[in-house]
Amino acid sequence: MSFVSVSNVWQKYGNRSILERVNVEIDEGEFISIVGASGCGKSTFLRMLLAQERPHKGEISIDGGVTAKEPNRERGVVFQKYSVFPHLSVRENLIAAESFDTAFGRLSGEKRKTAAERADAMLERIGLNHVADQYPASLSGGMQQRLAIGQAMTAKPRILLLDEPFGALDPGTRLQMHDFLLELRDETNMTVFMVTHDLQEGFKLGDRVLVFDKPRWDPHDPGMYGATITYDFDARDGGIPFQLKEDADVSA
Numbered sequence: 001m002s003f004v005s006v007s008n009v010w011q012k013y014g015n016r017s018i019l020e021r022v023n024v025e026i027d028e029g030e031f032i033s034i035v036g037a038s039g040c041g042k043s044t045f046l047r048m049l050l051a052q053e054r055p056h057k058g059e060i061s062i063d064g065g066v067t068a069k070e071p072n073r074e075r076g077v078v079f080q081k082y083s084v085f086p087h088l089s090v091r092e093n094l095i096a097a098e099s100f101d102t103a104f105g106r107l108s109g110e111k112r113k114t115a116a117e118r119a120d121a122m123l124e125r126i127g128l129n130h131v132a133d134q135y136p137a138s139l140s141g142g143m144q145q146r147l148a149i150g151q152a153m154t155a156k157p158r159i160l161l162l163d164e165p166f167g168a169l170d171p172g173t174r175l176q177m178h179d180f181l182l183e184l185r186d187e188t189n190m191t192v193f194m195v196t197h198d199l200q201e202g203f204k205l206g207d208r209v210l211v212f213d214k215p216r217w218d219p220h221d222p223g224m225y226g227a228t229i230t231y232d233f234d235a236r237d238g239g240i241p242f243q244l245k246e247d248a249d250v251s252a
């Protein structure tokens with residue numbers, strides 16, 4: 001049985017259809033890249049996976065369970081907007097990510113010490129150890145984004161949801177974060193859903209690339225029909241989509 005099962009999911013806001021007939025089965029540990037035109041419902045799909053909102057129709061089941069009614073710590077997310085706590089230092093932001101599931105959100109004694117050590121190891125990996133005691137407002141946009149990624153990864157969710165996580169990063173840092181994400185995923189067997197506008201990135205990191213698009217379009221009423229998954233590419237073979245592999249076979 002698949003780990004994440006999305007069956008005939010529809011979503012609409014008011015009378016505007018956003019998504020329709022979305023069906024997909026995902027195995028545990030798969031890395032799913034999601035691409036599609038702006039506004040076609042990719043973030044909406046992530047929010048439904050996170051159980052931040054319920055589908056208008058259809059079911060999303062995770063590990064055989066029924067659709068969750070609210071977010072739980074099995075899932076994590078890097079929001080498009082920075083999701084760090086402004087009143088906590090960089091190090092405290094990472095420690096906080098470990099304490100989400102404790103009563104009152106606090107860690108004490110030995111647990112806090114271990115969490116602080118892990119936070120320092122994470123700071124090293126995301127290249128923010130030199131600003132550990134600063135507050136997020138004093139960091140550049142890219143640094144804040146790295147902190148948000150580190151925070152989501154610290155929580156080590158079974159499912160990691162990333163919404164354009166590397167958008168604000170310079171090319172060098174982006175490549176570093178790619179390596180880091182792949183290492184972390186190998187260590188934890190996390191299932192990852194990542195929305196990106198960069199196709200190359202989608203194919204490089206993903207095992208599969210899902211394309212969201214509207215198969216039906218009413219020019220008089222753009223909100224009439226929703227988007228669905230129109231392509232499901234296997235990206236494991238060096239990131240070559242099926243069509244190109246077929247072309248190569250024909251010309252060989």
Ligand SMILES: Nc1ncnc2c1ncn2[C@@H]1O[C@H](COP(=O)(O)OP(=O)(O)OP(=O)(O)O)[C@@H](O)[C@H]1O
Pocket residue numbers: 013018036037038039040041042043044045
């Ligand atoms: N809570 C909401 N209420 C009403 N409309 C919404 C709501 N959330 C999203 N929308 C609309 O639904 C559509 C899909 O939004 P969504 O953010 O999922 O698209 P997206 O594919 O992630 O876009 P982008 O690539 O630009 O981030 C948009 O037209 C958006 O304005």
